[in-house]
Amino acid sequence: MARLYHFMLCPFSRRIRLALGEYGVDAELIEERPWSLTRALLKLNPSGALPVFIDDDRVTVAGIEAVSEYLEETRAGTGGAATLLGATPVERAEVRRLVAWFDVTFHRDVSRNVIVENIERRFAAPEHGGGAPNMQAVRNSLSHIRGHLDYIGRLVEERRWLAGDRLSHADLAAAAHLSCLDYLGDVPWSASDGAKGWYARIKSHPCFRPLLADQIRGMPPPRSYADLEF
């Protein structure tokens, strides 16, 4: 069976867990903690970036872009799995533009700080950056979230999914980041009906179920996190 090295509240790992569900790939999940990676993980990916996917034939694929493109190349169109990248170069360009919107811009402006301050500071040893969270940094980052919800809302006014008519890695990337913040109770869904409606749709997909069952020990999510009518 394939294996995925991941961390529950790593948005890149979450995107691949969602993609595995959509492509219909079973994988054993192996938990890593980004603030104290195992030697096994660093051997698989010297940069330390999660996730890392080990295919059935032991091919190692490291890092979010490598894994997402590898799964599309090897799993889309097989066994009934649809493409998650798009059918033409132009469609794929739009999916990849929006993936970068969330994996680069949203991550830099919002999710990275919120996750580092709330999770890594809490669980890491002091020598690995543990300590009191910088709540001002968290508030600064969260102040940017409404602009992104607005953007999602504007996209789904004109499209069924973020990049077009079909679910794509753009939706999975956006949902992966937002679901990490939602686990922490930090998404003001009432700020955008459009974004909320889009998230309700993707949250009810079967691929989302494993994520909704996630529980970090000593840090349970709010009840709304797993509620399909949040």
Added chain:
Amino acid sequence: MARLYHFMLCPFSRRIRLALGEYGVDAELIEERPWSLTRALLKLNPSGALPVFIDDDRVTVAGIEAVSEYLEETRAGTGGAATLLGATPVERAEVRRLVAWFDVTFHRDVSRNVIVENIERRFAAPEHGGGAPNMQAVRNSLSHIRGHLDYIGRLVEERRWLAGDRLSHADLAAAAHLSCLDYLGDVPWSASDGAKGWYARIKSHPCFRPLLADQIRGMPPPRSYADLEF
């Protein structure tokens, strides 16, 4: 003719300029300044990320991952241009792993700070972050560069190019970042014979020539920058 919105010392823009040369694509270059983007650019890519490629047929492709994959999909294998991503999913996974090494890890640890402090602080207006560069931040970032040169050196001990037998986006990404720092005279090439030999090889490729002619007004590069025997 195709167009590329770029900035001379943006490593992502540089990678695409190199790729255009390798794929044999002519494009008009339109200069943008990351610290004061034009409205035209923000209309093409609301996230503001460079580069943006406008194809002959006016298709807009925004952001480094979207542009690099789009060019591979539409230009590799045409008119004699070879693939820059690899021939199999496994080869492409290795190329994309190394691209992330430079575009994510090297950028975060080294090139972003050096470029922001040396270029953006100098040219940006105070309201856009201009001012005195933080030279301590520059020194901290540059202290990480030797580890990366070592890594390049180890890779080319066993491979002709970074990801395998053929030149790929991994080489272009690494060379794009390092050439920005080289423009500033900040690469200690004597630290790794292997990395220096690899850079000498890629620097002498025809695709590199336009980059070696770059001149930022009021900030010329050191003589070694354009010298093939640096």
